[in-house]
Amino acid sequence: MKKLPLSVSPETVILAELNAADTAFVSGSALALKLGISRVAVWQYMEKLREQGFTFEAVRARGYRLLTRPAGLSATLIQSYRRDRVGAFPLELFTEIDSTNDEAARQLAAGREAPFGIIAQRQTKGRGRFGRSWHSESNGNLYASFAFRPRLEPARMQMFTLWMGASICDLIASFCRTTPGLKWPNDLLFDGRKAGGMLTEARMDADHIRDLVFGLGLNINTLPGCWPAELAERAVSLSEHTRQPIDLNKFTAALIGRVRQSYDRFVDGSYMATFADLWNCYDVLRNRPVAVLTHTQRVAGIALGIDDEGSFLVRTAAGKTERFRAGEVTLEKPTRLA
Numbered sequence: 550m551k552k553l554p555l556s557v558s559p560e561t562v563i564l565a566e567l568n569a570a571d572t573a574f575v576s577g578s579a580l581a582l583k584l585g586i587s588r589v590a591v592w593q594y595m596e597k598l599r600e601q602g603f604t605f606e607a608v609r610a611r612g613y614r615l616l617t618r619p620a621g622l623s624a625t626l627i628q629s630y631r632r633d634r635v636g637a638f639p640l641e642l643f644t645e646i647d648s649t650n651d652e653a654a655r656q657l658a659a660g661r662e663a664p665f666g667i668i669a670q671r672q673t674k675g676r677g678r679f680g681r682s683w684h685s686e687s688n689g690n691l692y693a694s695f696a697f698r699p700r701l702e703p704a705r706m707q708m709f710t711l712w713m714g715a716s717i718c719d720l721i722a723s724f725c726r727t728t729p730g731l732k733w734p735n736d737l738l739f740d741g742r743k744a745g746g747m748l749t750e751a752r753m754d755a756d757h758i759r760d761l762v763f764g765l766g767l768n769i770n771t772l773p774g775c776w777p778a779e780l781a782e783r784a785v786s787l788s789e790h791t792r793q794p795i796d797l798n799k800f801t802a803a804l805i806g807r808v809r810q811s812y813d814r815f816v817d818g819s820y821m822a823t824f825a826d827l828w829n830c831y832d833v834l835r836n837r838p839v840a841v842l843t844h845t846q847r848v849a850g851i852a853l854g855i856d857d858e859g860s861f862l863v864r865t866a867a868g869k870t871e872r873f874r875a876g877e878v879t880l881e882k883p884t885r886l887a
Contacts, residue, residue: 689770
């Protein structure tokens with residue numbers, strides 16, 4: 550697997566300044582002063598950026614203006630958008646990898662300091678819940694995992710994926726000006742079609758979570774007609790839903806900031822002040838007929854939302870409220886309840 554570099558570099562600083570200037574010129578002297586280097590060195594870094602797919606306009610006595618950016622994931626561009634994000638969050642970007650969750654777990658097991666993130670352009674063994682395969686081609690989508698060492702009691706983790714899902718939906722709503730939906734416990738939907746999924750995996754000691762990996766697969770820019778036949782009716786991308794392309798690098802930078810902020814709020818407990826309202830805002834199952842399939846039973850009824858522990862609530866035809874901490878939920882045809 551080939552790893553792309555991602556670090557705070559002079560190229561990153563130059564891009565951040567050009568991004569901030571928008572369509573205006575930034576003088577080579579100002580960039581040299583900002584970096585503490587010569588104007589010749591600035592020109593050399595500009596050449597490195599050109600090699601990465603950026604194009605610029607250079608005008609004597611005016612400076613540089615950014616014209617075009619790479620269409621795909623760019624390590625340097627993500628970092629330039631992240632410069633004012635919450636907290637330091639080291640990130641690695643891979644052109645191809647087996648699974649971002651697996652790579653994050655390997656690095657944690659090898660003793661890497663957390664937190665950090667792993668992002669890939671393509672996964673060869675991407676997976677979701679129950680070990681299901683996740684379609685992970687290099688088609689403008691996002692495959693990311695975020696690693697932490699929370700040292701929290703295991704009982705608290707029931708709420709983690711639910712909170713992260715609600716928070717990411719809130720980011721998508723703000724970034725894309727549209728309203729996604731959450732299907733308990735870990736699916737992101739638009740109009741009943743799946744746009745993303747989350748997978749949280751942890752290693753536990755007797756009394757605390759030692760390692761935690763939060764994985765996210767999100768369909769960003771896949772075009773209609775590009776899905777495999779078996780997914781064509783069930784999958785959708787953000788760009789397909791909004792009918793406009795999404796800036797993948799800018800969205801990724803925003804996601805990193807949101808994940809870090811949401812994780813911190815989960816650890817200190819402040820997330821509880823807004824969690825219920827966020828979940829109810831995006832919950833697509835509440836008050837709808839559903840069936841929950843577990844390892845031992847199938848229960849049908851009306852979805853009532855979730856309780857304070859994150860369990861899924863279903864009122865059956867007999868009027869009994871059943872609670873589920875795990876299971877597979879499907880929407881059912883309406884039925885009359887007693």
